[in-house]
Amino acid sequence: MQRSVSSLSLNPSVKVKLVGAGFQFTADLLHLKPLQLSKEASLSQQEALEVLQAVRRDGGGGDEAAEGEVSASLTALELLQKEEELRSIVTFxxxxxxALGGGLPVGKTTEICGAPGVGKTQLCLQLAVDVQVPQCFGGVGGQVVYIDTEGSFLLQRVVDIAAAAVRHCSLLVEDDEQRVAMVTFTVETILSNMFLVRCHDYVELLAELHLLPDFLSDHPRVRLLVIDSVAFPFRQHFNELSQRTRLLNGLAQQLIAMATSHDIAVVMTNQMTTRLRGGQSQLVPALGETWGHAPTIRLLLHWAGTRRLADIFKSPGQMESTVQYQITAEGFRDADQSEQPQSKRPRTHTDHSAASQGDICC
Structure with missing residues (x-):
């Protein structure tokens, strides 16, 4: 665990300048010279020197011991058992x-990339409903924190998706446990378990993420964090790309830490940008190649004529593959089976976790 810059013994005004310039952790400062830090954080050279001295003096404090305790607290076998206990969130x-091995995994970060209108927000809204499916139907029975940076959260659309999910589960009822669960699985309870946050710029987003761990501790049922989108606040108001890179690196570390320590799935949407390569332009995910290493899983939603396709192009546990989907009045769903494209690479193993979700995957 890296030490936060705000924890250093420094003048508060100096801390504000450091954080405002994108320096969130002591590791961000280790390679800098006083003159460079003075320029990038608008500090006097004397202040910059004091900052670097404080980093060397305090930067390796109590957090190192805490990191040692965390790293030794679980064996590999215990970690495997813990991951097997955590259900995935289905997409319907x-x-x-x-293709994902049962859905979006809890405890991991997933990025959904794609051009406008392809269905990124629709999938996020679907997941915000699906995370609440009761465990007796193969769900996780959780809550969701939904951070909206673009103003694309549509309440009526959520109501439609929630109503469809309730109807779907009601048709699967086979025993008393499921009948009892349906009493509390309603559109009203689904809406009451969604915590919506509107962030208008990257400062508000970073501030919200700073407060979020305490909120998650007070709300242990939260199993999903959605940020729609992570790119929008960071694609403007940046004259220094190095500042943006530092802020994004710190944000990525925060999200990974929250996913693992609070057992939540973190889902982020990302926009597309044009890049010239070999004299030709191509659409690629925004925020640069360095950011692309941050999420555990990356999905690319795109068009192929009139078909909507989802590519899994980064996953530590699953093969690269492509599936077709559609956006219906009821939400994110399978496309016509006869039109499904073939996987890029054939799957070579039986996925038991996917089979375990069969109760709610139609």
Whole structure:
């Protein structure tokens, strides 16, 4: 665990300048010279020197011991058992769930990339509902924190998706446990378990993420954090790309830490940008190649004529594959099975976790 810059023994005004310039952790400062830090953080050279001295003096404090305790607290076998206990969040597209190994994993970060209108927000809204599916139906029975940076959260659309999910589960009822669960799985309870935050710029987003760990501790049922989108606040108001890179690196570390320590799935949407390569332009995910290493899983939603396709192009546990999906009045769903494209690489193993979700994947 890195030490926060705000924890150093420095003048408060100096801390404000450091954080405002994108320096959130002591590791961000270790390679800098006083003159460079003075220029990038608008500090006097004397202040910059004092900052670097404080980093060397305090930067390796109590957090190192805490890191040692955390790293030694679980064996590999215990970690495997813990991951097997955590269910995945289904998308209501059985094809995509199968390709993902059962759905979007809790405890990991997932990025959904794609051009406008392809269905990124629709999938996020679907997941915000699906995370609340009761455990007796194969869900996780959790709550969701939904951070909206673009103003694209549509309440009526959520109501439609929630109503469809309730109807779907009601048709699967087979025993008393499921009948009892349906009493509390309603559109009203689904809406009451969504905590919506509107962030208008990157400062508000970083501030919200700073406060979020305490909120998660007070709300242990939260199993999903959605940021729609992570790119929008960071694609403007930056004259220094180095500042943006530092802020994004710190944000990525925060999200990974929250996913693992609070057992939540973190889902972020990202926009696309044009890049010239070999004299030709191509659409690639925004925020640069360095950011691309941050999420555990990356999905690319794109068009192929009139078909909507979802590519899994980064996953430590699943093969690269492509599935077709559609956006219906009821939400994110499978496309016509006869039109499904073939996987880029064939899957070579049986996925038991995907089969375990069969109760709710139609």
């Amino acid at each position: 597209s059985s094809q995509l769930d199968a």
